[in-house]
Amino acid sequence: MRRVAALALCAFILLTLLSGCGFRLLRPIEELMRAPAPFDFDDEHLQETFRAYVGDAVLKSPLSGKYRSAFITYDINHDGTKEALVFFEKKTDRAALRMAVFRRVEDAWELVEDLSGSGSDVYAVDFADLSGDGREEILVTWNVLDSRTNRVLTVYRYDEAGERPKINSLCIEPVTVMDVTDIDNDGQTEIFLISQELLEERPQSVARVLKLNRETYTLSCVAETPLDADVSAYGKIKTEKAAADVPLRVYVDAYKGDTQMITELLYWDAKAQKLNTPLLDPLRLTNIKTLRGIGYPSMDINNDGVIEIPSLSEMPGGRTIREGEARDLPYYLTRWTSVRLDGSDAESFLCAMVLPDSYYFVIPEGLRELIAVTSDETQRLMRVRAYDADSGERGDELFTVVTVAPDALWSEPYNSYKVLFQTESAVTLANITKAGKEINLDEAFLTEYIKHYEGVGG
Numbered sequence: 001m002r003r004v005a006a007l008a009l010c011a012f013i014l015l016t017l018l019s020g021c022g023f024r025l026l027r028p029i030e031e032l033m034r035a036p037a038p039f040d041f042d043d044e045h046l047q048e049t050f051r052a053y054v055g056d057a058v059l060k061s062p063l064s065g066k067y068r069s070a071f072i073t074y075d076i077n078h079d080g081t082k083e084a085l086v087f088f089e090k091k092t093d094r095a096a097l098r099m100a101v102f103r104r105v106e107d108a109w110e111l112v113e114d115l116s117g118s119g120s121d122v123y124a125v126d127f128a129d130l131s132g133d134g135r136e137e138i139l140v141t142w143n144v145l146d147s148r149t150n151r152v153l154t155v156y157r158y159d160e161a162g163e164r165p166k167i168n169s170l171c172i173e174p175v176t177v178m179d180v181t182d183i184d185n186d187g188q189t190e191i192f193l194i195s196q197e198l199l200e201e202r203p204q205s206v207a208r209v210l211k212l213n214r215e216t217y218t219l220s221c222v223a224e225t226p227l228d229a230d231v232s233a234y235g236k237i238k239t240e241k242a243a244a245d246v247p248l249r250v251y252v253d254a255y256k257g258d259t260q261m262i263t264e265l266l267y268w269d270a271k272a273q274k275l276n277t278p279l280l281d282p283l284r285l286t287n288i289k290t291l292r293g294i295g296y297p298s299m300d301i302n303n304d305g306v307i308e309i310p311s312l313s314e315m316p317g318g319r320t321i322r323e324g325e326a327r328d329l330p331y332y333l334t335r336w337t338s339v340r341l342d343g344s345d346a347e348s349f350l351c352a353m354v355l356p357d358s359y360y361f362v363i364p365e366g367l368r369e370l371i372a373v374t375s376d377e378t379q380r381l382m383r384v385r386a387y388d389a390d391s392g393e394r395g396d397e398l399f400t401v402v403t404v405a406p407d408a409l410w411s412e413p414y415n416s417y418k419v420l421f422q423t424e425s426a427v428t429l430a431n432i433t434k435a436g437k438e439i440n441l442d443e444a445f446l447t448e449y450i451k452h453y454e455g456v457g458g
């Protein structure tokens with residue numbers, strides 16, 4: 001019942017589009033396609049066939065994703081010959097976005113079908129074998145005019161059961177973000193998507209799993225669960241399969257307005273045959289546990305195959321020196337926490353993050369109350385000093401980590417520093433002071449607790 005509003009919206013879009021798509025065939029060639037559309041397809045014959053078929057057209061390239069041309073060729077049925085999709089609008093009928101599918105018959109291209117699109121622009125095109133028969137389905141996401149968050153996903157099957165191939169539309173679903181993955185670990189690929197919808201005048205986010213029935217070739221929603229209802233935008237969907245015997249976990253960072261963010265965690269509960277959301281308060285539909293100020297997204301920060309969720313806390317005695325700021329700012333430590341399937345904390349560690357320079361300092365438990373970090377962003381430098389939590393006094397400097405250009409490596413004072421990491425454009429160095437050495441800080445300590453971060457984050 002919850003999907004009625006969204007489906008009604010889709011139906012409305014479809015009707016609007018269908019109402020204006022009369023076709024005139026075979027226009028003179030000189031009137032054809034003048035759009036300076038960026039496509040790199042070199043098969044002139046396909047273009048000629050398309051022009052001859054459709055007449056005066058504006059090509060529409062997908063705005064996002066792997067395929068960015070209005071002409072997309074792909075061997076959908078795996079017979080060794082590529083089929084072609086062409087996205088376009090008739091010049092005479094600019095409201096009607098269309099998708100034409102062509103196949104190769106001997107040396108000629110032949111139209112398989114010409115279909116109405118479901119939106120005002122093609123957002124992305126993808127191919128995925130949802131049936132597990134070795135042939136891909138066609139996934140097209142359409143931008144919808146007037147919708148800030150949602151798009152429309154249509155899935156098509158290239159059906160060769162009859163005398164002539166045809167294109168079957170398997171579903172039309174509202175979608176905000178999606179991923180194609182084997183969510184229930186049964187060897188078959190599903191569509192996992194999140195959709196932001198207005199339900200009974202209230203915004204809500206819903207996660208769904210769409211699965212293709214291998215016998216009937218119907219695509220249906222096999223699981224649906226509400227998420228935090230108060231989300232303004234989603235980040236990329238990230239998945240993690242930490243071991244063969246644990247379910248695939250799906251992490252999605254979500255923004256709540258301009259200042260706060262959360263991380264949603266979902267996984268397939270094989271016993272209950274449903275999606276679980278262990279971090280969500282099911283009654284209030286809020287994800288308080290991961291609520292934080294906007295900062296780092298969730299990521300596998302320590303490269304152990306498990307995604308960690310960050311949270312921030314102000315460090316007593318810490319400070320940040322930033323370009324353009326008259327006064328020092330507080331310094332925030334980041335705690336990275338991995339969670340169990342029941343939502344409880346598995347492991348966590350506290351870090352001083354310097355991701356612009358690709359490293360972080362893991363703060364050992366024993367030192368947590370005894371040091372204060374000064375991050376000087378103007379100098380690409382982190383100073384770690386002794387700190388007295390009772391008096392709030394900062395004491396002697398213990399060690400410094402600095403990132404410089406590689407040629408500075410040979411000059412004072414850096415030539416006496418320990419090199420921690422080096423890339424083509426920068427080198428990160430550390431120096432332990434006399435006071436640091438007096439409390440037994442050494443190079444082994446630096447190597448153990450200062451980690452190079454190689455990931456790109458999400």
Ligand SMILES: [Ca+2]
Pocket residue numbers: 074075076077078079080081082083
């Ligand atoms: Ca083919």
Ligand SMILES: [Ca+2]
Pocket residue numbers: 181182183184185186187188189190
């Ligand atoms: Ca599956």
Ligand SMILES: [Ca+2]
Pocket residue numbers: 299300301302303304305306307308
């Ligand atoms: Ca990790």
